[in-house]
Every structure is written in structure tokens, then in C-alpha cells.
Amino acid sequence: MTVANDSTGGTASQRAFTVSAELSMTLTAQGPHDERALNLLRDAAAVLSDPARWNAPYEVALSCCRGAIDSILNLAPKDIEGIEAATRAVTDAAKATVDAWRTDQQVPDGLLDALAAAVDALRTEEGNPGGRRIRQIGHLVQELTRQEMGLAEAEAVRNSWTRFYRDTSGVVHGSGATPEESRERFEGVVAAFEQLFLGLPERAERLRQLASSERPSPQDAAEIASMSDPRAGSYFFRAAVSRNWLGLLPVDRLLPEASRWPALPYLRRQLAADPARVCAWVEQHRAAIEARGTGAVGMAVSLVAEAGMTACALLQQIARAQQDRHVLLRISYWARDVPVSGRTGQWVRVVEDVLRQPSFGAQEPWDAAQLAGTLA
Structure with a gap:
């Protein structure tokens, strides 16, 4: 235009x-x-x-x-x-339910189930404008x-x-x-x-132009946020260089999803340049990441694990809150990769928190044994 x-x-x-x-x-x-x-x-x-x-x-x-x-x-x-179709479905189910009551003084379970399903579908549409x-x-x-x-x-x-x-x-x-x-x-x-x-x-x-910009503007960030083509977002994040994007882009554009994370290449580069900043960003948005499921949490763990002991405090928070074995397994990989010379009392507490989770020992016995061995 x-x-x-x-x-x-x-x-x-x-x-x-x-x-x-x-x-x-x-x-x-x-x-x-x-x-x-x-x-x-x-x-x-x-x-x-x-x-x-x-x-x-x-x-x-x-x-x-x-x-x-x-x-x-x-x-x-x-x-x-x-929502229009969902509203019509509720109306039709409600009419059928009322008609059944007026005719037989009772409502068959099938009609109630249909009405409940229609109401649930309408609520879903209302929650998704x-x-x-x-x-x-x-x-x-x-x-x-x-x-x-x-x-x-x-x-x-x-x-x-x-x-x-x-x-x-x-x-x-x-x-x-x-x-x-x-x-x-x-x-x-x-x-x-x-x-x-x-x-x-x-x-x-x-x-x-956007990816190579060292000083992007809020208008540039709005342009990235408006992308509806998944390929464009992936292309941009593979090449973006400015550290300022982390504060300019909407969080939704940067967060992991259940099985994909277009912004991961960019965040990896930022982590290599300033691990403390990226770990703090993940900690700030931890609740939003957790709301997207354990797959998103696992990808976030794998990212910050590349920061070594800089991520220790964040991983301790996640280890205490998570019971998903895949997330705990990724934290255990991080713990085993920390050099012995770099292990601290906090590192020990992260390992103990992982081992305390029943799901980890029951579903990952070999890795649990390996992790326990690092405490010896």
C-alpha cells in the first residue's frame, strides 16, 4: 500500500x-x-x-x-x-428440552447432555472473540x-x-x-x-530490513506483531539481531507454544550475549509459559539450561512446581552438565527437588539413578 x-x-x-x-x-x-x-x-x-x-x-x-x-x-x-451458530444450537437444544418437559414432565438424559454440550460450545466461543x-x-x-x-x-x-x-x-x-x-x-x-x-x-x-535493524521502533514491532504468515515470523527470528526486540515485541510473539517456538533462534542468540537478561525474562513470564502447557515449559527449560549456573535459581523454581517427567528430565540433564567445580549448594537443592518428585523416579528410574549419583 x-x-x-x-x-x-x-x-x-x-x-x-x-x-x-x-x-x-x-x-x-x-x-x-x-x-x-x-x-x-x-x-x-x-x-x-x-x-x-x-x-x-x-x-x-x-x-x-x-x-x-x-x-x-x-x-x-x-x-x-x-458464535452465531453456537447461539442457535443452544436455542434449539433449550426448545427441545422445554418441549420434552411440557409433554412428559421429564427430560431425557440425551436432551440434557445435548443442551450442556451446546452451552459449553457457546461459552468457548464467548471466550474467543x-x-x-x-x-x-x-x-x-x-x-x-x-x-x-x-x-x-x-x-x-x-x-x-x-x-x-x-x-x-x-x-x-x-x-x-x-x-x-x-x-x-x-x-x-x-x-x-x-x-x-x-x-x-x-x-x-x-x-x-527489520531483522538487521539495530534500533527498531515501536512501529517496527507492531509490523512484526501483525504477521499472519508463520513463515514470515520464522524468517524474521532466524535473522533478528537487536536486543531491543525483547522489550518491544508483544510477549505472545516471543513465547513458546506446546510444540513450536519460532522465536527460539533469536532468544538463543540473546542468551549467549546476556544470559542473565534472558533468564530474568523467562522468569518474568513463567506463568504465561506454564499456561501453554508442559511442552512450552520444557522448551523454556532447554533454552535457559544453556546459561549454565546463571539459570540455577529459575530452574529451582520450575523443579519445585513441576511434576511432568519430561520437564524434570531436562532439568536433570542441565544438572549433570554443570561442571563439578561450578556446583553450589543451590545446585544441590535443585537436584534434590527433582529427585523428590515421585513421577521422575517412577517413570525415569535410570536417569534418576544417574542424577542421584552426581550427589555422591
Whole structure:
């Protein structure tokens, strides 16, 4: 997306909005839904570039943006449902339950089970705002990249596609729009389209610029946070150099997941440069890591274990709180790798905490014996 000054030079009183040639070519090649979305984005750009020609330019622009979003969401399978379908299921189950009670003065267990399941499904949807839009875009991401979105990409979609769908829906239902809102939302919608449809070759130069930046800005961090393509995030973290990303990026973009950790290469480089800082960061976000499951905790342990005794206090906290044998096994590997000359009283307490966990001795007897032998 290009935003240019007007032809008079200096500070422009009126900006020219366009859709980039790369995005235009990509959408044109995709099919009729994508081409319709492109035409609507171009119409929105034309309206915002010359609003004086229109009676309600900002409402028209947002209506075009909403139509463009709908065109892309229509590419996803129709059986991807959301809170509306969950609400209908609760209503139908409740009606069936009431009808049964009025007819027989009792409710069969099957109807109650169906109602309970429908209510649980509705609660899940309520706890995941915009879940249907996220699943729709997730399907398209997988089709385009052959990779599933992770939690960071899903959050990026929630903050872009889901938000812009909600924000542009207002004008469809009779709300007004300000110039600032319309311009910001148009730019956001186009950026979301670029994140979804532009491949790595088209975005490689910008990704290299971000990764090689020594002093990234909050705007740069917001751009990384908005990535819905898992390949882009992985590419960036393999090359990112600045220590400042650790404080700039949203935590969700940096945390491990149950079975993947795109930010791990970056964090390993930071650990090698400043082990105390990375161990402190993991300790700060330990609760969020634990909430993602024992797989995430195990990966975090493997990372900080590379810091040697710098990680001792953190690993002691984890050893006392964890009963998962895989996490404890990784802590035991760390303990055995610490040179004898570097072992302290705290190291001894970590070993004892691991050995006290019943799950470790029962499920990993050989490793438990090896670890106990390090105390001799």
C-alpha cells in the first residue's frame, strides 16, 4: 500500500491512497472473490484520495473495506462456524428440552447432555472473540503457506481481520465515520491483505530490513506483531539481531507454544550475549509459559539450561512446581552438565527437588539413578 503526497509538494493537505502493484497482481491472479476485493479496495482508495467529490466519502470508503473483507472471508469453507451458530444450537437444544418437559414432565438424559454440550460450545466461543474470523483466515493461511497459524499469528489476525471486520461493520448498520478513522482502517485493511497474500519473495527485503535493524521502533514491532504468515515470523527470528526486540515485541510473539517456538533462534542468540537478561525474562513470564502447557515449559527449560549456573535459581523454581517427567528430565540433564567445580549448594537443592518428585523416579528410574549419583 502506497500513501503519497499530492503534486503541489511540501506537506500535503490531501493524500493519494493506492493499492500496491504487488498486491494488485496477486489478488488478480487468485480468482473472482479476490478480484472483487481488489476493486473494492481501489474504490476506497479513490474515495479517500478525493473525498470532496462524494457526499459521504468516509462511510463509502469503510463500506468498500467491509465488502473487500467479506469477499476474502467467503473464500473459506462455509462450514466454519462461530458464535452465531453456537447461539442457535443452544436455542434449539433449550426448545427441545422445554418441549420434552411440557409433554412428559421429564427430560431425557440425551436432551440434557445435548443442551450442556451446546452451552459449553457457546461459552468457548464467548471466550474467543472473533473466533470464526480467525478460523476462516487460518484456513486461508494454511492453503497459501501449507503451514498452520500459531498462537501469535492467531492473535495477529484477531487484531487485524477481526477488528477491522467489526470496525467497518458500523457503517453498514448506520454509523458514521471520521476522516481519521476511515484512513486508518483503510491502511490497516490493506496491510492485513498484504500480510495474508504477499509471499516471502515479495516481502523478503522488508523482513531483512527489520531483522538487521539495530534500533527498531515501536512501529517496527507492531509490523512484526501483525504477521499472519508463520513463515514470515520464522524468517524474521532466524535473522533478528537487536536486543531491543525483547522489550518491544508483544510477549505472545516471543513465547513458546506446546510444540513450536519460532522465536527460539533469536532468544538463543540473546542468551549467549546476556544470559542473565534472558533468564530474568523467562522468569518474568513463567506463568504465561506454564499456561501453554508442559511442552512450552520444557522448551523454556532447554533454552535457559544453556546459561549454565546463571539459570540455577529459575530452574529451582520450575523443579519445585513441576511434576511432568519430561520437564524434570531436562532439568536433570542441565544438572549433570554443570561442571563439578561450578556446583553450589543451590545446585544441590535443585537436584534434590527433582529427585523428590515421585513421577521422575517412577517413570525415569535410570536417569534418576544417574542424577542421584552426581550427589555422591
